[in-house]
Amino acid sequence: MDAHTMTRTGRGGARRAVRGPVTEGAARAGFAALGVIYLLVGALALQIAFGERQHQADPGGALAELAAKPFGAVLLWAVGLGMAGMALWRLSQILFGSDEPDGRTPKKRLLAAVRFVLYAVVAYSVLSFAAGPGASGGPSSDRRSRDVTARALEAPAGQWLVGAAGAAVVVAGVWIGVQAVRRDFHEELHLGRMGPGARRLVDVTGVAGGAARGAVFAAAGAFAVSAAVDYEPERAKGLDDTLRSFADTPLGPWLLVCVAAGLVLFGVFSFAVARWRRV
Template sequence: MNTSATARTAGMDARRFAKGSARDGAARAGLTARGVIYLLVGVLALQIAFGENNQQADRGGALAELAEKPFGAVLLWALGIGLVGMALWRLSEALFGAVGPDGRKAKKRLTSAARFVFYAFVAYSVLSFAAGSGGGGSSDKQSKDVTARAMELPAGQWLVGAAGVGVAVAGVWIGARAVLRKYHDKLKLGEMSPRTRRLVDITGVGGGAARGAVFAAAGAFAVRAAVDYQPDKAKGLDDTLRSFADTPLGPWLLVCVAAGLVLFGLFSFAMARWRRV
């Protein structure tokens, strides 16, 4: 077979995936899997706020919680496969462009590429946990270990500080976009009733604001670790969430943030149903 013809055929198959039902299914499976994780993390954080649970309020804790349910192993594999779908969807956006008038711009493609890397890592950790390889370790230990290794590099202190600023800015950006309801641009609003749209807005605004607050706080802790040159001051998701209970507002701020993460889980389910992909 002609090599150029084979390459053209492969390219056409890839584009069909990027634009067809395979991409649609991968995106919706991924958004559903993301919703499950955020929902479980939010519930665990609520239990911690009320002193009912000492389990990690992060991805590892969510996976451990899921594993204890009936058919837990099957659910873990389904979750991992869904996250693989999310990674493939983001990869297709990086290669062929996303929906919308700006979907083919370099900035959008780079963002999609970064999301592909992130979700590929998350999918790997979930599938490793499902296979019994311990992929659901503590986010706090992982954060401290990565920070310590980064600080050993030339200009490592500056790198950690810059990364922390980037995460904090991303958190503010996520929260602001949620409050401004920028996600409307990605939803099939015409398929929603007015009541459904109001409910989606409650989950989108509340969930996005809480998610942004968690990112901003985690970034601030990374900056503090860099400034003080103390990797132990970097915090993963679990420690970041618990830190909200140490504010003057006490556990009630953690309750609000945890409830927001539950809302973001529900919002992810709504995105899986109505997002334009």
């Protein structure tokens, strides 16, 4: 066996090992953890819509809410490890690609890299929260957004950078909503393993949840664009303030109710993805 063959065989073995049961379990645990976070954020947003203003409808608020539950510490560690598992799965896609038809293209690997960074940051935040006794959720998403925007605006061509980033988030939000309405998630699921009831549940939660998630992304991006145009970092909003802004529209709190309910449905959809996702 020559060196080239041995190298290729080694890579094939590594690929099979990375895509084995451990990585599959890590990915499914990650989707379940994501579902928990979206359920809690959606539930907190519903409370805000009905007049409860003390809670923080973002991942920090969700972690604080989770910590207050019976066995909260155990739940926090489970969510944190689940998100770490999701990051591990995305890392495997960077290194070896995915099983999708175009799963090894540079575009797919770049998208996996972005998701890896995102989930690694979330996992670190959750695990740090779980390991720090008496810790709060840390700075709110709103404060972090304003601080990051302020620093970015001070950089050379800062307004253009913030504006471009905000526009990219708007486009991402619209694309998330369009994909949900088109039910593109069907391509990622084992539909043949579902019964009729499960199929309907996945369609309802996937479409409504994805549309709500896309609306939140698009709104947050629009606020970032506004902050760049007016050179006012205070106009940038994190998840909590973005959700609250839906209640300030002519539709009043009922629009926030719809968006919050959609996030809850996306949490349910994430649990379905954990069960039936092609990994």
